[in-house]
Amino acid sequence: MSPDAPAVTSGPTPAGRGLADIGVVGLAVMGSNLARNLARNGYTVAVHNRTPGRTRELLAAHGDEGAFVACATVPDLVASLARPRTVLVMVKAGDATDAVVEELARHLEPGDIVVDGGNAHFLDTARRERDLAARGLHLVGAGISGGEEGALTGPSIMPGGSEEAYATLGPMLERISAHVDGVPCCTHIGPDGAGHYVKMVHNGIEYADMQLIAEAYDVLRQGLGLSAPEIGEVVAGWSTGDLDSYLVEITAQVLAHVDAETGRPFVDVVADAAEQKGTGRWTVQSALDLGVPVTGIAEATFARALSGSAPQRAAAREAGLAARTAGWDVPDTPEGRAAFVEDVRRALYASKVVAYSQGFDQLAAASAEHGWDIDRGACARIWRGGCIIRARFLDRITQAYERDPELELLIADPVFAAAVGDGVASWRRVVAQATLNGVPVPAFAASLAYYDGVRAASLPASLIQAQRDLFGAHTYRRTDRPGVFHTEWSGDRSETRVDA
Numbered sequence: 001m002s003p004d005a006p007a008v009t010s011g012p013t014p015a016g017r018g019l020a021d022i023g024v025v026g027l028a029v030m031g032s033n034l035a036r037n038l039a040r041n042g043y044t045v046a047v048h049n050r051t052p053g054r055t056r057e058l059l060a061a062h063g064d065e066g067a068f069v070a071c072a073t074v075p076d077l078v079a080s081l082a083r084p085r086t087v088l089v090m091v092k093a094g095d096a097t098d099a100v101v102e103e104l105a106r107h108l109e110p111g112d113i114v115v116d117g118g119n120a121h122f123l124d125t126a127r128r129e130r131d132l133a134a135r136g137l138h139l140v141g142a143g144i145s146g147g148e149e150g151a152l153t154g155p156s157i158m159p160g161g162s163e164e165a166y167a168t169l170g171p172m173l174e175r176i177s178a179h180v181d182g183v184p185c186c187t188h189i190g191p192d193g194a195g196h197y198v199k200m201v202h203n204g205i206e207y208a209d210m211q212l213i214a215e216a217y218d219v220l221r222q223g224l225g226l227s228a229p230e231i232g233e234v235v236a237g238w239s240t241g242d243l244d245s246y247l248v249e250i251t252a253q254v255l256a257h258v259d260a261e262t263g264r265p266f267v268d269v270v271a272d273a274a275e276q277k278g279t280g281r282w283t284v285q286s287a288l289d290l291g292v293p294v295t296g297i298a299e300a301t302f303a304r305a306l307s308g309s310a311p312q313r314a315a316a317r318e319a320g321l322a323a324r325t326a327g328w329d330v331p332d333t334p335e336g337r338a339a340f341v342e343d344v345r346r347a348l349y350a351s352k353v354v355a356y357s358q359g360f361d362q363l364a365a366a367s368a369e370h371g372w373d374i375d376r377g378a379c380a381r382i383w384r385g386g387c388i389i390r391a392r393f394l395d396r397i398t399q400a401y402e403r404d405p406e407l408e409l410l411i412a413d414p415v416f417a418a419a420v421g422d423g424v425a426s427w428r429r430v431v432a433q434a435t436l437n438g439v440p441v442p443a444f445a446a447s448l449a450y451y452d453g454v455r456a457a458s459l460p461a462s463l464i465q466a467q468r469d470l471f472g473a474h475t476y477r478r479t480d481r482p483g484v485f486h487t488e489w490s491g492d493r494s495e496t497r498v499d500a
């Protein structure tokens with residue numbers, strides 16, 4: 001071990017081995033808490049961070065929670081591990097991950113396993129897996145969700161990679177994951193980038209869910225003139241029904257929080273420009289490639305972009321772009337206001353079901369495209385606990401896919417069809433009221449438009465096909481007989497079958 005390594009602080013090492021069970025590289029919020037979670041679960045954990053101060057801090061603050069081996073260098077870490085070696089990498093996605101994986105690969109031996117638990121792009125994961133496989137090593141791209149707290153107390157874990165690697169790694173990951181009804185929130189998702197893909201879509205759904213809750217808040221605030229703490233109480237009440245979820249729970253907490261410095265609701269002192277690290281954008285980019293309409297996720301991603309478009313927003317305000325609102329059609333009585341709140345709750349649930357349905361469609365399409373054989377019911381099952389989108393209704397999604405593993409459309413499942421159908425009138429009223437009053441509800445509206453589109457007996461796409469044929473001879477199909485046709489628009493308008 002290097003002379004400047006932090007003192008090795010460890011509890012008892014596993015009997016007869018004296019070597020660590022797993023290494024963790026990258027000890028920022030996620031890595032340090034996952035290392036603690038592993039140690040608390042009885043594993044001996046070798047830890048390393050590029051900047052040694054983080055390693056020292058972890059050992060100083062939490063070294064008594066279990067068996068840690070502090071390592072100053074990657075070779076030290078590798079030397080401290082039992083074989084086959086397993087190393088969990090928790091560093092920034094992108095170049096940092098490449099650098100760390102490459103350094104590890106130089107010191108590991110065939111059969112060893114590198115687990116990338118960061119938010120890597122699934123194509124990067126597939127590339128890294130190919131590269132390591134050529135060197136006899138396993139690379140497992142594992143999506144991990146739960147934030148700082150989940151990492152410590154039990155996250156949802158979405159590992160990809162080979163079956164062989166999962167046989168070694170799975171028991172450890174399942175043990176440290178969250179458990180719901182005794183079932184671990186971790187399962188082998190599929191080969192190569194499948195785990196990171198599922199985590200990416202999880203995050204895309206997270207964006208949609210957060211945007212929908214934010215729109216519900218905005219409508220209640222602007223439509224009923226409720227204060228942030230009052231809306232916090234309404235939202236807290238939603239935690240007991242269909243909307244019971246971590247995101248709803250934390251929304252109530254945030255809305256109740258008062259800024260210590262100003263005494264104002266905290267949400268009123270936070271700048272209204274939502275940032276993003278990229279997983280929502282990746283979800284939409286992939287959905288576009290696959291041709292899957294994930295309108296809720298896309299609108300949520302664009303809403304973040306719009307919120308951060310400071311020059312455009314300033315230009316619009318300076319130009320005095322008028323709202324010309326119609327006024328809220330809500331009776332100013334306790335009953336009328338309560339009915340509107342219930343409309344918003346139903347609109348939120350219906351929109352949320354649509355956004356999840358779209359996300360699961362994307363998983364199906366990606367699975368088919370890449371040959372991953374992703375079990376959508378299992379994804380819903382491991383999202384029930386530990387992760388940011390954990391929610392009561394994920395149980396119902398699992399049950400829907402158990403009823404029909406090939407379910408074409410989640411909102412066509414009888415339970416969800418009924419749930420969304422029950423909320424449709426409320427949903428339309430909320431979107432209409434918000435729109436008439438200039439309150440942007442892009443995710444509510446996009447989800448409703450999707451619902452109307454997907455259930456429509458016919459769509460105006462027929463006109464688009466005709467237009468395409470006229471200007472570019474792009475051909476069309478007919479409703480009354482098979483074949484591909486073109487009309488001679490600039491000639492005698494005769495029709496030719498072009499596929500015969």
Ligand SMILES: NC(=O)C1=CN([C@@H]2O[C@H](COP(=O)(O)OP(=O)(O)OC[C@H]3O[C@@H](n4cnc5c(N)ncnc54)[C@H](OP(=O)(O)O)[C@@H]3O)[C@@H](O)[C@H]2O)C=CC1
Binds near residue numbers: 051
């Ligand atoms: N924060 C969250 O809630 C979640 C994060 N994730 C993902 O988990 C991973 C870790 O996240 P988080 O804990 O927030 O930490 P950060 O994403 O902030 O990454 C910080 C860590 O990366 C290390 N690092 C950065 N560049 C390099 C490099 N070139 N070589 C070696 N190490 C490097 C840092 O080391 P140093 O201390 O030396 O700078 C530090 O340990 C990320 O991929 C993130 O996207 C996943 C789920 C939730």
Ligand SMILES: O=C(CO)[C@H](O)[C@H](O)COP(=O)(O)O
Binds near residue numbers: 275278
């Ligand atoms: O992965 C996560 C949770 O599951 C992270 O919290 C996520 O990276 C947050 O994303 P963004 O910064 O884009 O909002």
